[in-house]
Amino acid sequence: MTGIDTSGTAGGGASRLSPMPRPPEATTFARPSMVGRGLSWVADYVYAGRRQLAVLSFPWAIGRPRPAPPAWQRGEPGLPEVYLIPGVYEHWTFLRPLGDALASAGHRVRVVHGLGVNRRTIASTSERLAGLLARTPAPDAGRVLVAHSKGGLIGKHLLVSSGAAARAAAAAAAGGDPAEGAAATTDGGRPLGLVGLVAVATPFGGSRLARLFVVPSIRAFSPKDETILTLGRETSVNGRIVSVFGPWDPHIPEGSALDGATNIAVPTSGHFRVLGARSTARAVLDGIAVLTGTVPAAD
Template identity: 60%
Template sequence: MSEPQELSALARGWWWARDYVYAGVRQLAIVVEGWMPPARWRSGRGDLPEVLLLPGIYEHWSFLRPLGDALNGAGYRVRVVHGMGTNRRGIADTARRLGRAIERRRAPDAGRVIVAHSKGGLVAKQLLVSGADAAGDPDGATPAANGANGVLGVLGLVAVATPFAGSRMARLILDPSVRALLPSDETIVMLGRAASVNARIVSVFGRYDPHIPDGSMLDGATNIRVPVAGHFRILGAVETHRAVLEGVGHLRDQAG
């Protein structure tokens, strides 16, 4: 897997603009598409894991609607994790909230896979790390479905455009919740060192991400680069949908 592609300043500006146009469209789409997830998402094949969607910072769940539609179209039951607000809390705190939200419903026999965007991927990795620690599994090889967090049933994580090593672009934003994504942040450093669960993570990323210029490669994980540019636009790309489906299938087979 090659390093993030170097682009000219003009090209970077072009992709920045297109990325934010897409984000704006997705924000407004909720007015037309509705506030609640589609009822059809709750139906799917019982032999496939349930998919939990976890958006990034400042994002509503509807940002992930294109992914949810693709997953449900492939037979997966898709659910949205509620109660996360705008995902501006600390990663550890949000991971605890995520765990409490998931455990309210019994885990299906086929388990669950989290599909997350951006900061959502960091929160989900924190949950995996906490589950492995609670299960007394220093190698992180035992899925949470079989450990002390068995009630969660989480087989693994497919993360799209997640800054696993942080993002130097966070220094440009004064909001503390964004600056917490700096590479030097204590939680980012800790998660970077927690490589034991990386085998249960699939990282999907594009050829250029203006928010994560250093890329989303994660050592020990399954890394899939798609021929799409952008931090937000990547969510609507067919190539991304295929990669996410591949990633969920990989985690299912791995846990099987």
């Protein structure tokens, strides 16, 4: 079961661009007890360790980018193409459970090579991603970014900088196809075709825990970081974002709910383990359906 909220607010005012259909009534999940949080914290890091080791699994790729599973290259033309954007210190293999679920549902799943362990700044990585997407024409059904943690911030930055979210929202508000709106271009460049973003466990408002670290790539998540503050002020694209999160995230005490976005709660706690939950895969698929204008069926 997942809980979906499209009221246009996570505690504040509504987004200017939130013309999406209304899914089933939201469900909320109670935060675990202190003992439960401790057990969840341990399970979270066990899961993260296993997923980090997945990069060593077959097929090996020495001196070249690790190929995505062949099954991910096939999909239904009527469904949007999905690009996976991992978090900081994560390889795309960290998101393989979600990629497999998306491919099984008929989506073509793409990965982004050349990010390393995603330590670059949010802005520079967003620019790299834009360049990659611009190399190939967007499919008729458009593209959706599915991201974890920092990847969600990169995705929001790209929605803002490319203008794709605003065009998709305008098309949806007029009763048209969001993918067609996202595919439009006004600057003579190749359109990226971004219909929207589904972000899992993303610190849209930053995390106060980031200030405890000296590593710049982690301190960048501070609520006082200029990029975090700038993205927070860019509320016009929030209507094209779906935020998925569990009842408790040890890395993001503030939570991942985003004003003006579609916020989907799932029952699994954790910052990493939530990626492998079946309910999260369902929530991501529901989120894509919301972004593309198809109301998901009730659980």
